[in-house]
Structure formats: C-alpha cells, structure tokens
Amino acid sequence: MALAVSAREDKAQKASLDRLSALLEDDLKRVNALIIDRMHSPVALIPQLASHIVAAGGKRLRPMLTLATSRMCGYRGDRHFALAASVEFIHTATLLHDDVVDESGLRRGRATANAVWGNKPSVLVGDFLFSRAFELMVEDGSLPVLAILSRASAVIAEGEVLQLVTSNDIETTEESYLEVINAKTAQLFAAASQIGAVLAGRPKEEEDALEAYGRHLGMAFQLIDDMLDYSALQAELGKTVGDDFHDGKITLPVVLALRAADATEKEFWRRTLEDMDQQPEDLTHAIELMRRHGTLTATLDRAREYGVAARRALAPFRDGPERQALDQVIDFCLDRGY
Amino acid sequence: MALAVSAREDKAQKASLDRLSALLEDDLKRVNALIIDRMHSPVALIPQLASHIVAAGGKRLRPMLTLATSRMCGYRGDRHFALAASVEFIHTATLLHDDVVDESGLRRGRATANAVWGNKPSVLVGDFLFSRAFELMVEDGSLPVLAILSRASAVIAEGEVLQLVTSNDIETTEESYLEVINAKTAQLFAAASQIGAVLAGRPKEEEDALEAYGRHLGMAFQLIDDMLDYSALQAELGKTVGDDFHDGKITLPVVLALRAADATEKEFWRRTLEDMDQQPEDLTHAIELMRRHGTLTATLDRAREYGVAARRALAPFRDGPERQALDQVIDFCLDRGY
Numbered sequence: 001m002a003l004a005v006s007a008r009e010d011k012a013q014k015a016s017l018d019r020l021s022a023l024l025e026d027d028l029k030r031v032n033a034l035i036i037d038r039m040h041s042p043v044a045l046i047p048q049l050a051s052h053i054v055a056a057g058g059k060r061l062r063p064m065l066t067l068a069t070s071r072m073c074g075y076r077g078d079r080h081f082a083l084a085a086s087v088e089f090i091h092t093a094t095l096l097h098d099d100v101v102d103e104s105g106l107r108r109g110r111a112t113a114n115a116v117w118g119n120k121p122s123v124l125v126g127d128f129l130f131s132r133a134f135e136l137m138v139e140d141g142s143l144p145v146l147a148i149l150s151r152a153s154a155v156i157a158e159g160e161v162l163q164l165v166t167s168n169d170i171e172t173t174e175e176s177y178l179e180v181i182n183a184k185t186a187q188l189f190a191a192a193s194q195i196g197a198v199l200a201g202r203p204k205e206e207e208d209a210l211e212a213y214g215r216h217l218g219m220a221f222q223l224i225d226d227m228l229d230y231s232a233l234q235a236e237l238g239k240t241v242g243d244d245f246h247d248g249k250i251t252l253p254v255v256l257a258l259r260a261a262d263a264t265e266k267e268f269w270r271r272t273l274e275d276m277d278q279q280p281e282d283l284t285h286a287i288e289l290m291r292r293h294g295t296l297t298a299t300l301d302r303a304r305e306y307g308v309a310a311r312r313a314l315a316p317f318r319d320g321p322e323r324q325a326l327d328q329v330i331d332f333c334l335d336r337g338y
Numbered sequence: 339m340a341l342a343v344s345a346r347e348d349k350a351q352k353a354s355l356d357r358l359s360a361l362l363e364d365d366l367k368r369v370n371a372l373i374i375d376r377m378h379s380p381v382a383l384i385p386q387l388a389s390h391i392v393a394a395g396g397k398r399l400r401p402m403l404t405l406a407t408s409r410m411c412g413y414r415g416d417r418h419f420a421l422a423a424s425v426e427f428i429h430t431a432t433l434l435h436d437d438v439v440d441e442s443g444l445r446r447g448r449a450t451a452n453a454v455w456g457n458k459p460s461v462l463v464g465d466f467l468f469s470r471a472f473e474l475m476v477e478d479g480s481l482p483v484l485a486i487l488s489r490a491s492a493v494i495a496e497g498e499v500l501q502l503v504t505s506n507d508i509e510t511t512e513e514s515y516l517e518v519i520n521a522k523t524a525q526l527f528a529a530a531s532q533i534g535a536v537l538a539g540r541p542k543e544e545e546d547a548l549e550a551y552g553r554h555l556g557m558a559f560q561l562i563d564d565m566l567d568y569s570a571l572q573a574e575l576g577k578t579v580g581d582d583f584h585d586g587k588i589t590l591p592v593v594l595a596l597r598a599a600d601a602t603e604k605e606f607w608r609r610t611l612e613d614m615d616q617q618p619e620d621l622t623h624a625i626e627l628m629r630r631h632g633t634l635t636a637t638l639d640r641a642r643e644y645g646v647a648a649r650r651a652l653a654p655f656r657d658g659p660e661r662q663a664l665d666q667v668i669d670f671c672l673d674r675g676y
Contacts, residue, residue, distance in 0.1 A: 043500045097465060101458040120439040123461055124498045127435060127468070131492035134472055138484045146476045146484065154469035160462045162381045 017332050020064055020325040027067045027081065028060060034085040038132055049113050049125045054092050061329070062192045063088045065217075068329075069196025069210050072322035080199055082136045083145060087192045089133035090149065094156055094188075096126035101160065102247055145195050152191035159183025163249065170258055170266075170274050172250040181222040182215070189218030209313050213326070216310035221333045223303035226251035227296050228336065230287050242283040248273045252302065256295035257286075265289055300334075307334050355670050358402055358663040365405045365419065366398060372423040376470055387451050387463045392430050399667070400530045401426045403555075406667075407534025407548050410660035418537055420474045421483060425530045427471035428487065432494055432526075434464035439498065440585055483533050490529035497521025501587065508596055508604075508612050510588040519560040520553070527556030547651050551664070554648035559671045561641035564589035565634050566674065568625050580621040586611045590640065594633035595624075603627055638672075645672050 021028065039050040063084035070080040098104070099112040100119045106112060114122040130153070137146050163180045166172040193214030197207040229244045230253050244251050250273065258269055268289070272282050290296050307330045317323050359366065377388040401422035408418040436442070437450040438457045444450060452460040468491070475484050501518045504510040531552030535545040567582045568591055582589050588611065596607055606627070610620050628634050645668045655661050 041496050041499075043496050043503065045499055045503055046496065094465075097461050101461055119457070120502055121499060123435050123439055124495050124502065127432075127464075128492055128495035128499065130465070130468065131488055131495055134484070134488035135492055138481060138488050141481055143476060143479055143481070146472070150469055150472035150476050154466055154473055157462050157466035157469055158379050158381050158384065161379075161384055161459060161466065164458055164462065165381065165383055 017059060017061070017064070017329065019328050020068060023321055023325050024064055024067045024071075027071075027084075028064065030078075030081045031060070031063050031067070031084045031088070034081055034136075035088060038085060038089075038136060039129065041128065045117070045121055046125055046128055049117055049121055050092070050129060052110075052113050052116065053095060053107070054088070054129075058088075058092075060088060061221075062091050062188055065189065065192040065214060065326075065329075066196055068322050068326050069193045069213075070199045071196075072317055072320065072326065073197050073200030073202045073206060073210075075196070075200035077199075079140055079142075080196070082140050083195055083199065084192075086133040086136040086140075086149065087188065087195075089129045089136070090153055090156075091188060093126040093130040093133070094160070094184075096122045096129070098160070100126075101164070102243070104243070142198065144198050148191045148195055148198070152187045155183045155187045159185075159187070166250050168248040168274050168276065169250060170254075170269050172255060174252065174255050174259075177250065177252055177255050178219075181219060181226075185222040185225075186215045186218030189221065190214035193217075206316070209316055213310050213313035216306045216313060217330060217333060220303040220306035220310065220330065223252060223299055223306065224333060224336050227253060227299040227303070230290055231296055245272070245283050245286055246278065248276050252299045253290050253295045254286075256298050257290050257293050260293040260295070261289070303334055307331075355397060355399070355402070355667065357666050358406060361659055361663050362402055362405045362409075365409075365422075366402065368416075368419045369398070369401050369405070369422045369426070372419055372474075373426060376423060376427075376474060377467065379466065383455070383459055384463055384466055387455055387459055388430070388467060390448075390451050390454065391433060391445070392426070392467075396426075396430075398426060399559075400429050400526055403527065403530040403552060403664075403667075404534055406660050406664050407531045407551075408537045409534075410655055410658065410664065411535050411538030411540045411544060411548075413534070413538035415537075417478055417480075418534070420478050421533055421537065422530075424471040424474040424478075424487065425526065425533075427467045427474070428491055428494075429526060431464040431468040431471065432498070432522075434460045434467070436498070438464075439502070440581070442581065480536065482536050486529045486533055486536070490525045493521045493525045497523075497525070504588050506586040506612050506614065507588060508592075508607050510593060512590065512593050512597075515588065515590055515593050516557075519557060519564075523560040523563075524553045524556030527559065528552035531555075544654070547654055551648050551651035554644045554651060555668060555671060558641040558644035558648065558668065561590060561637055561644065562671060562674050565591060565637040565641070568628055569634055583610070583621050583624055584616065586614050590637045591628050591633045592624075594636050595628050595631050598631040598633070599627070641672055645669075 035054055036051070039047050039054060041047060066084040066087055067080055095107070096113055099107060099114050100122050104112050105115045113125070137149060159180050159182070162176070163184060166176050166180060190211045191214070194207050194211040197210045226244065229241060229251070231241070254269065254273065258266065261269060268285065271277050272286065310330050311327060314323055314326055373392055374389070377385050377392060379385060404422040404425055405418055433445070434451055437445060438452050438460050442450050443453045451463070471487070475487060497518050497520070500514070501522060504514050504518060528549045529552070532545050532549040535548045564582065567579060567589070569579070592607065592611065596604065599607060606623065610616050610624065648668050649665060652661055652664055
C-alpha cells in the first residue's frame, strides 16, 4: 500500500520531460516532420499504420537523447535530425513487432496496430520502418553511426528472443533478466546517446560516457516499466496492469518474489507463470506476494542505483541546459515509479 | 494437360544451376561458412531457428548472383563473400516473415520455422538476421552498397504490404501484380547483381546493366513461381500446390483468368478468392479455368519475355565462364516452368 499512497502524494513534484522537450522544441519539430515525410510510401497502408503508432503520443525519448547529447557535445549542424528520426524508426519497428509477439491489444491506451489491422501488416510495416531507418543512416553517411545502430538492432532482437526463451521459466535468474532488459531496452538508449558524441566528433571517452549514461538510463527505465506493470493505474500508464503476468514474462519483481517464496508460493508462481493456469484473482495475489516480500520496492531501488550511475556518467560534461535536461530525464524515468 | 506432359518430356534436358554452382564452388563454401559463423548468437534459439531455414536446401541463388557478377566484372578481392552472405540474410529474414504472414506450414518440403517454433521467434529471428545483414555491410564499409541494399529492403517490405492489400481483391490489375513482384522479388535479384559491378568499381552503365539483368531475372523467376503454384508437382517444388489460391493471392494466372472470365466464372473467383469460401474441389476447377483460357501458358510466355530482356542485359559483358553461367541461370529460372 505504501507505493500507492506515495504515488498520490508525490504527484505534484513529479519530474517530467517538459524541460527537455522545451529545450529541444525546434529540433523535435524538424525530427517529427522528417518522420512523417520518411514514413511515406505509395502503398497507402504503410503511412496509415505507421502514423498510428509513430504519430500517436510517443514520448520521443530516444530521439531526444540523440538531439540533447549532440548539442551538449557542441554539435551545431543538422545531421542529428535524420539520425534521431532513424533511432525513432528502429524503436517503432521493434514496438510493432513486440506487439505482434506479445499479442498486445493496447499500447499507450490505444488499440495496437496489430489489433486494428492484424499481425501481417504490423510485421511488414515494421520491416519497412526498419529499412527506412537504415536508409536515413546511409544518406547521413557515417559508418561509425551505422555500426552503432546496426549492432544495437541485432542486440535488441537477441534480447527479445532471450525474453521469449525465459518466458514461463520460473528458474530464470536475475542475471538472465538483466541481460534481457540490457539488450532489448538499454542498448538503444545507449546507442541513441552515444551517437551524439560521434556526430560532434568528440573523443572516445565522451562516446563511452554517453553510452554508459544511455545504458544505465535504459536499465532504470525498463526496471520501472516492469515494476509499474504490477502497480500503476492503467489510466496513468496507458497500458493494462498485469500484461507481463498474463504473458508469463519473468521480470525482476517475479524473480525476487520467487527467491523469497515458500513452497506454497512457489507452487503459485509455477501454476500461474509456468503452466499459465491463471484465475481472475491471481494477479491480485501476485501483487500481494510482491508486497509481502518487498520486491516492487527492491525493483525501484535497483532502478535508482542505475539512475545514480547514469547521473555519474554525465559528470564529465560541461554544465548547461542540455546536461541539466539529460539529468532531469533520469528523474523522469525514476519518478514514473512513485 | 499439355504442361504436365511437357514437364515429363523435357526433364532430361532441363537447365540447372550446376554450372554456376561448380564455377563458384570455392566462393560458395566461403559464403556458407560466413553465414554459419554470423548467424551465431549466445541465445541458442537464434542459430537453431536460423540454421533450420538458412542451412536447409536453399539454392543460394541471390548470393551466387553477387559472386558471379563481381567476378565477371573482374573483381579479385574477397569482399564479395560478406556481401553475398548479407544478401542471403536479407532474403532469409524476408522468408521467415513471409511464412509468418502467409501462415505457411511448409517451405522447400520441410516444416517452416513458424510451424516448428511458432510465429514469435520467427518474427524476432528475422529481425536479427536483417540486422546482421546490415552489420556485415557496415563492416565491409561501402556506402554505395549500403544504399543499394537498404533501399532494396524497404522496397521489398513495400511490395509485401502491397501484396497483402491486393490479396482477396479480384479487381487487382496486371499492373499492380507486376508492381508487387517487381518489389518483393525482382528488387533483391537486381540489388544482388548490381553490387557485383559496384565491388569491381565498374562504370555506372555496367551497374545499370547488371541491375537490369537481375531485375528481369527476378521477374521471370517470380512469374514461374506463381505459375508453378497452379501446376507443379508438390514433390518437385517442395511446396504445396495451391498455396496462393488458399491464401487468396491474386497472381498473374488469376488476373488473366479473370480478364477472360464470363459471369459464372467471375462469380467463382469472387467466391473463392474474395469471399474465401473455398471447397475442396475448387482448386482443380481454378486450374481448369486457367487452362481453358491459357493463362498458365500466357504467364510462362511473359516470363520468357523477361528472360530475353535479362539475356540482352548481359550482352555488353565479355564472354567467359561467368557470363555463360549467368546466362544459364535464366534458363534455370524458366525451365522450372516446363
């Protein structure tokens, strides 16, 4: 109950992306225009389906990382628009495929593309956006950027497959779980941040520092996401609570609850997540068990540690509006969890 | 019946890929080794699923085009191995996604990956192979090659979506059909051939000639494929006859049969392909209608015209074993249709 109470209490002081969005307002407009322009295709279903997901309420968090890091590193050209759009296209392609794989019906409170048009066009439009991402990068012409983002794409796919493999497996370790979220989420945050330094032609140490910032931020972001799936109000998150439970995904709150479980509890997790024999009241009981063992709070603590590491990675950069905004992004990611 | 008879009669003299395969034997070994090596991942399901489709009986036609054209253009280095592997990875990724989209159970006479492991890992391993293709290209470091293949990937996805849109639409024109196969099949044949000239640093005219060769070859290949779906023996093709019919795909044999259809026949096509109300005997009746109006032969003729154009595109190149082998590939593609 502590979590639910603090969610209400802290709402007024919650960190937001407002500062970052305001700082990058003009840049973001250019990126959004480019996104709309480059999702065009003579095959009308492609922009229809793509705009359903691309143009609908996304936070543009990943492209904002590219915009902010490149500016923080002193970049003053306009190549970052196309690369930020490319990052968003990769992200959108993975969302489309994720929703097919997870058989999701809702995303950000709206029907998913697969729910509206079916799985088939979602798979294919994902492929299209993925290809477009590479076309944008090729037009930009930086092989180092192409190397970072093609590597990220492969790692994301590996992470998604690993997540599938660990689903329904209650023996999944914390290490495996961290490997999954590192690959499926943190890798793109890291890549999106790193290319800011690459664009600005900064030394390897700054690339590495921004890579670390993005990676820790991504870890924190996903940990909070996985915690929220067992605690947030559906309306606030725009997604159904209990999705991961119903999919049999083994996230950290479950891994930690299993570690603390007695025989009866272990049998509960086995029945619900391994055998996928779920009754309507099981989600509530799962949340009870997590609260009993403090695993939601422990997940939040873990996220906070990644937040500290992300903040530390920003230390070498000169203070200024971009660094402050990137710093606030960490608070935003964490504060979603209160 | 004429088609069935000639299939048996001409079997002895059938063109094959043997000459090309023999010529490229050593190169192909290198490419295959690279394919095996680069489909590796610590996530064991990825190489398992990928090798099911990559290592299983594919003709390697597209990578052989890259190998043969680069050699014909005088290239003597070893960059063509990685690029040929990249072409095969793109092809394999699209096959995995195609089989999910088409809900196919068989490919080349074996169970499809989606039939064995389900749709989810097929979508994700497709994404992985697609990313690997780009990683290989980035390591090679040629932006012109990256431009050709990223463009090809986007066009392939467009073609697949267009195919989906025209499915079950008996008003589909021949023009739309040709647009679909040009995008979903001919584009990769064209790209695979063109990069041979790029690798060898040959002038734009030779790039264009090889692009045209590959494009016409791809058109011929797909026309024959679509014809075979209504005529070939399952065992010979390794795939079930009538797949396109059961999927409601509107291929050229259908487009032409519809053009010649009387009111009763049109009603038959509407019921079976638009309303998808199919009875067991409908496929046989569909084939009868196609034979009555000569649409399978007309499709074959159309493929032959593309074959002539492909051959013409090779004319500017010096005669030698590679050109002869590329010439034979045209016969191979066409002869599958007898």
